[in-house]
Amino acid sequence: TIVDRVKAALYPKDLSGKKIMVSAGPTREAIDPVRYISNRSSGKMGYEIARAAEYRGAEVTLVSGPVSLASPLGVDRLSVTSVGEMAETIFSRLDDVDAVIKVAAVADYRPRTRAEHKIKKKSDDMTLELDKNIDILKELGKRKTRQVLVGFAAETQSLAENARKKIEAKNLDMIVGNLVGDPASGFGTDTNIVTFFHPDGRKEPFESMGKDVVAHELLNRVSGLLKERL
Amino acid sequence: TIVDRVKAALYPKDLSGKKIMVSAGPTREAIDPVRYISNRSSGKMGYEIARAAEYRGAEVTLVSGPVSLASPLGVDRLSVTSVGEMAETIFSRLDDVDAVIKVAAVADYRPRTRAEHKIKKKSDDMTLELDKNIDILKELGKRKTRQVLVGFAAETQSLAENARKKIEAKNLDMIVGNLVGDPASGFGTDTNIVTFFHPDGRKEPFESMGKDVVAHELLNRVSGLLKERL
Numbered sequence: 020t021i022v023d024r025v026k027a028a029l030y031p032k033d034l035s036g037k038k039i040m041v042s043a044g045p046t047r048e049a050i051d052p053v054r055y056i057s058n059r060s061s062g063k064m065g066y067e068i069a070r071a072a073e074y075r076g077a078e079v080t081l082v083s084g085p086v087s088l089a090s091p092l093g094v095d096r097l098s099v100t101s102v103g104e105m106a107e108t109i110f111s112r113l114d115d116v117d118a119v120i121k122v123a124a125v126a127d128y129r130p131r132t133r134a135e136h137k138i139k140k141k142s143d144d145m146t147l148e149l150d151k152n153i154d155i156l157k158e159l160g161k162r163k164t165r166q167v168l169v170g171f172a173a174e175t176q177s178l179a180e181n182a183r184k185k186i187e188a189k190n191l192d193m194i195v196g197n198l199v200g201d202p203a204s205g206f207g208t209d210t211n212i213v214t215f216f217h218p219d220g221r222k223e224p225f226e227s228m229g230k231d232v233v234a235h236e237l238l239n240r241v242s243g244l245l246k247e248r249l
Numbered sequence: 250t251i252v253d254r255v256k257a258a259l260y261p262k263d264l265s266g267k268k269i270m271v272s273a274g275p276t277r278e279a280i281d282p283v284r285y286i287s288n289r290s291s292g293k294m295g296y297e298i299a300r301a302a303e304y305r306g307a308e309v310t311l312v313s314g315p316v317s318l319a320s321p322l323g324v325d326r327l328s329v330t331s332v333g334e335m336a337e338t339i340f341s342r343l344d345d346v347d348a349v350i351k352v353a354a355v356a357d358y359r360p361r362t363r364a365e366h367k368i369k370k371k372s373d374d375m376t377l378e379l380d381k382n383i384d385i386l387k388e389l390g391k392r393k394t395r396q397v398l399v400g401f402a403a404e405t406q407s408l409a410e411n412a413r414k415k416i417e418a419k420n421l422d423m424i425v426g427n428l429v430g431d432p433a434s435g436f437g438t439d440t441n442i443v444t445f446f447h448p449d450g451r452k453e454p455f456e457s458m459g460k461d462v463v464a465h466e467l468l469n470r471v472s473g474l475l476k477e478r479l
Contacts (some may be wrong), residue, residue, distance in 0.1 A: 052430060053354070059285045062279050087317030097255070124283070127370035136405045137429075140357035140381060147377040151370060174367045175282050199283060199367075 023092050027074040033242045035076030038116040041069045042109060042123035042155075042217060044084030044100045050147065051134035058124045059206040062086030062229050064171070065122035069094045071234035075242075080116065080217050082108050084123055102152040109155060110162070118167040118241050121156050126153060160190030167244045169237065172196045173206075182216045192244055193217055215240065254324050258303040260369045265306030268346040271299045272339060272353035272385075274314030276332045280377065281364035288354045289436040292316030294401070294460050297351035299324045301464035305472075310346065312338050314353055317457045332356050332382040339385060340392070348397040348471050351386050358382060390420030397474045399467065403436075412446045420472055423447055425467060446468065 039243060043065020047055040062083060070091035071083040079094045083219040099105045102125050113119070128149035138145075156170050170191045172182045175198070182196040199206060199212045212235050215223040225236070273295020277285040291311060299311040300321035309324045311336060320326040329335045332355050343349065358379035384401045387437045399419045402412045405428070412426040429436060441463050446455040455466070 037378060052435075053403065054286065054288045054356075056280070056284065056286055109423040126284075127368075128375050137403075138357075140384075143381045144361070145358050145379040147379060147383075151373045153376075154370075173283065173367075206283075211417070 020093070020161075030071075030076075032076030034072055034238065034245075037077045037118065037245060038080070039072045039077045039118045039120065039241075040080045040082065040109065040112060040116045041065050041072070041120045042105060042125075043069065044086040045124050046084045046105055046126045047068060047100050048102065048129035049133045050130050051136065051138045053137050054106045056126060056128075056130065058126065059135055060086075060124035061086070061207040062088050063207070063209065064233065065120075066091060067230040067234040067238060068120055068122060071238055073230065075238060080112060081180060081238070082123070102129065102155070106153050106155050106158070113159065113162060113166065114164075116166060118169070118244060119163075120169045120237070121159065121240070122171050123155075125155055125171065126152055127154075154189075156191070157189045158184075160188075163169040163190070166172055167241055167248070168194045169241060170194045173199045176199050178214065179216070179222070182193045182214070186216055188220055191218070193237075195233075203207075250322070252281065252434060260301075260304040260306075262306030262478075263385070264302055264468065264475075266441065267307045267348065269307045269340065269348045269350065269471075270303045270310045270312065270342060270346045271295050271302070271350045272312045272335060272355075273299065274316040275354050275457060276314045276335055276356045277330050277364045278332065278356045278359035278382075280360045281368045283367050286360065287315075288356065289378070290314070290354035292318050292367075293369055293437070293438040294463065295350075296321060297460040297464040298350055298352060298467060300459065301468055302430065305468060309407075310342060312353070332359065332385070334386070336383050336385050338389070340444055343392060343396065344394075346396060347475060348399070349389055349393075350399045350467070350471070351389065352401050353385075353420060354403065355385055356382055357384075384419075385419070386415075387419045390418075393420070395478060397422045397471055397478070398470060401431045402426045405430050408444070409452070412444070421448070423464075423470055 044062035045060040047057045049055050066088050069079050073079045081094050091172045120170050131148040131150050136193045150213045174181050178196045182194050186194045194216045195213050210227050212227045270326045274292035275288045277287045279285050285460040296318050299309050302307045303323045311324050311326045361378040361380050404411050408426045410422050410426050415425045425443050440457050442457045
């Protein structure tokens with residue numbers, strides 16, 4: 020849209036020449052051809068980051084789980100469903116990018132077997148056996164070379180503790196923590212209450228902000244980290 | 250919209266004075282505050298029926314699971330998430346309506362317990378214990394008095410057999426069967442390939458049709474059944 024291009028023109032092109040991959044949305048792990056396990060991620064936060072990075076001149080790849088959002092203009096969107104597909108798509112493009120911002124809410128477990136046909140309800144109870152999925156972010160932390168790697172941690176409790184654990188265990192350059200459950204923060208909302216955690220122990224807590232504002236604050240940090248690596 | 254009202258004006262008001270309740274979309278059964286079990290229903294078929302019934306003069310209540318569709322104009326939409334909520338909403342309004350068209354794809358099972366906090370991934374596997382949900386359609390079949398009751402059966406195999414079983418076991422006045430899996434039929438598409446099954450053994454198979462056309466064919470039958478009961 021014209022509005023979109025006018026807005027884009029207002030931003031400094033500090034990410035010009037940079038390739039940024041953003042993952043967004045939920046994943047779906049099939050139980051049978053009809054049913055699946057998913058989560059409440061709307062994809063809004065990741066889409067705002069992809070949009071903001073494009074405004075600022077980056078070449079953006081958006082690896083997206085199933086969401087009901089329009090693709091941001093000028094962004095290369097790759098649609099995936101399961102964690103397996105998302106992992107494959109991300110790893111195949113890793114060598115080509117300068118930063119990976121992993122916003123997608125990835126399923127930790129998947130059903131052990133996917134029934135070929137719709138499971139008929141019979142017994143009064145049922146047991147679903149789940150296997151652990153690959154931890155995409157942790158794997159990226161092992162494989163990264165020059166890339167800046169940013170993760171997200173949506174927690175319902177012990178945010179700082181969980182965020183600190185993840186930043187070290189997954190070899191991240193930054194993690195964005197947000198406590199979900201607050202109406203102004205998290206799933207499906209247009210605002211978010213986040214804290215940026217850095218590997219050196221610094222943390223930057225923010226008040227409730229629009230997800231577009233969070234996106235630009237985040238990209239300010241990514242832009243700085245990319246400059247340090249030149 | 251104006252287009253919508255012009256279209257509405259083209260239809261005979263054969264459902265004028267009738268109250269019709271339509272259920273649509275998937276349900277979500279929470280595993281924890283973030284994760285849930287759901288299914289691939291987009292809600293499109295149910296929304297088209299609600300819209301078509303309103304065009305034809307009915308007073309329409311649409312009980313809808315989480316979907317990304319706009320409410321049809323003039324339709325009273327009630328949003329629900331879980332099967333429990335959907336059941337409560339439908340049963341509380343049953344006495345007031347002349348027909349119930351149950352299009353929603355309702356979860357047959359729900360997690361036995363809903364974790365208060367996000368479950369952390371630890372072990373390599375996990376077992377999810379599920380309990381059977383109430384069968385809303387079957388319960389409606391028991392409770393109905395004057396109401397016309399129509400169900401849907403989305404199957405991946407043995408469509409006729411499963412549809413016939415359901416029509417009897419659930420005391421339905423008609424069931425709409427569709428074989429999901431075909432690209433032109435079922436989840437998320439704008440077309441559907443359906444067969445109407447009647448309690449007297451008649452069946453009416455259709456070619457691929459727009460979901461709006463399916464909606465009007467279905468309402469023709471419902472309108473006829475309502476007239477017989479006067």
